[in-house]
Amino acid sequence: MSDQIKFIVDSLNKEPFRKNYNLITFDSLEPMQLLQVLSDVLAEIDPKQLVDIREEMPEQTAKRMLNLLGILKYKPSGNATDMSTFRQGLVIGSKPVIYPVLHWLLQRPNELKKRAYLARFLIKLEVPTEFLQDEIVADTNKQYEELMETFKTLHKEYEQLKTSGFSTAEIRKDISAMEEEKDQLIKRVEHLKKRVETAQNHQWMLKIARQFRVEKEREEYLAQQKQEQKNQLFHAVQRLQRVQNQLKGMRQTAADAKPESLMKRLEEEIKFNLYMVTEKFPKEIENKKNELHFLQKVVSEPAMGHSDLLELESKINEINTEVNQLIEKKVMRNEPIEGKLSLYRQQASIISRKKEAKAEELQEAKEKLASLEREASVKRNQTREFDGTEVLKGDEFKRYVNKLRSKSTVFKKKHQIIAELKAEFGLLQRTEELLKQRHENIQQQLETMEEKKGISGYSYTQEELERVSALKSEVDEMKGRTLDDMSEMVKKLNSLVSEKKSALVSVIKELRQLRQKCQELTQECDEKKSQYDSCAAGLESNRSKLEQEECLQEESRYHYTNCMIKNLEVQLHCTTDEMKAYISSDQEEKRKAIREQYTKNIAEQENLGKKLREKQKVVRESHGPNMKQAKMWRDLEQLMECKKQCFLKQQSQTSIGQVIQEGGEDRLIL
16 A cells, blocks of 8 residues: 555656645645545546536535546446445545545556547447437438548558658658659759750650660560570479479389389288288287377376375385396296297297387387488479479489589680789889879979979860860860760669669558558557556456454454453453452441442432332323313413404404503493
8 A cells, every 4th residue: 555655656656646745744634635535536537527516416426536537447346335435535535535535547548638538429329219210310320320431540640650660751851861762853854845946856855765765675574584495494394303203213113113013012012011000009009008098097186295205115125126036936846837938928028119119219210211302302392492403313413514614614715714814913013103103293293394394284274175176176076965964864763763663562552551550459459458547457456455354353353452451351350350349248348338339329219210100190190281281271372362363353453443451341432
């Protein structure tokens, strides 16, 4: 519980709450303040919950919080009775109810915000069936459900885009770069159009260039088809050679095979199979059954302790000693016939064991041969997939080795030529350095001579003019080749784009499958994580509740026991004092005894009861006259009230007559 409160306080002190609580101040909050804290946390998850609970009825506050907690799928621990206590605790702001809710909410705020946001659009409004009979209401409800489904799909796409790894900044950067490249290409195309428009018959030239590009693409497509057909032809030839080799091997085996050898081989296989079926396999099955029976027996027996193991070891030692004694007795008898039989038995057992061993070796060799054949076929398939060629065998391998030898001789010759060219390159490089040095010296002498003649910079200016003229001729030539280069570059770009597209098709398919698998795994992971979090929160709340209940029970039991002990001590003390006073011969001590006090109280109560019975008797006797007298008094009161009313009426009325009272009677004189 303390860890829970500490986590709540730490979370409330952070953003966006900033409550500045500590453990003492938080624990000393009033129920209304605690409910306000819970309302603020719920308002952070759902802004509609931002309410001051002082301006709200307690029933409305509890209903609002219970509705949101139900949407967020909060499950309080316990059964139906605990649910009722949970509702009551939420109304009154009970700490054992509010603390687990705050702990659960502050553990997963982002997940709960998402759930509250989705609940605004995905909680379906239940329309009664009698209202759905109306066509307008039914159409509206159908549109509502369709909008809900579209929201689900859009939200899923949004989540997929969030988790896809593409950032908006990178996409915008790529778009801006592509737009810049597009603008540059548009400018270059316009510039080229302007240059082409000045030429004669430019439309015809463009048409010819377009047809040339189409034919070039068609030529590339046909070359690709030709290469594919060559590959198919090569594979077909290889397959034909392989089948021919297999046919040749089968013919050789059929030519070498005779009926006697075939029958002999079949008889050997039949004998081996009969031995395996009649002797080896039944023994192995019997051994496996015995082992299974023994294991079942071991499993069915109860668990053994250390003493049981010691007892079994002692029994095993005793049986071993008995076996050794029996062997010694048998050896002491020294019966010759039994000895010969034992010798034959030993030989038979040795032969049977050798037979079993050879059968096992043969079986292992067959299994190994099958595995090696499988591995060889796998390796052949792998090599065929990698380079599309078969593994060479026999004469083909010899031809391949001879070809490699000839290539190695050619390689050695080329290597020698390369070494000679490298040596010649070194000499030429040294010659170039010497010529550069001589050129620099001549250039310095020329500059000094120009300075002496007063025409310094003449040679430099002449070189610059030559260089500019050369550059101009190169630029003119480049301008002439620009259109061809552009068309060739466009073709290359188109071919590169088509190659990249064809290369990326399989990669994109695999990427889509992997993304789909990743999304499924992330969804499954989120579901498992939410299940784990809910289960962990429930278990944690149950554990804290059980710890709290056990602690309270033990504490109450401790206080109850102490109170009972104190009561028993007081009663024991009173009992000892009473016994002393009762046994004592002193009259004063006896009077102090509880027994004397109780007898005195009993006598007083008996006298009081006697007086009350007498009083009751008097009351019963005077009850009738007293009731009659009370009735007369009530009648008198009614009569006086009536006279009062008459007197008041007389004063309020006009003087119609005169009332005279004589002899207790009233007379009206008109």
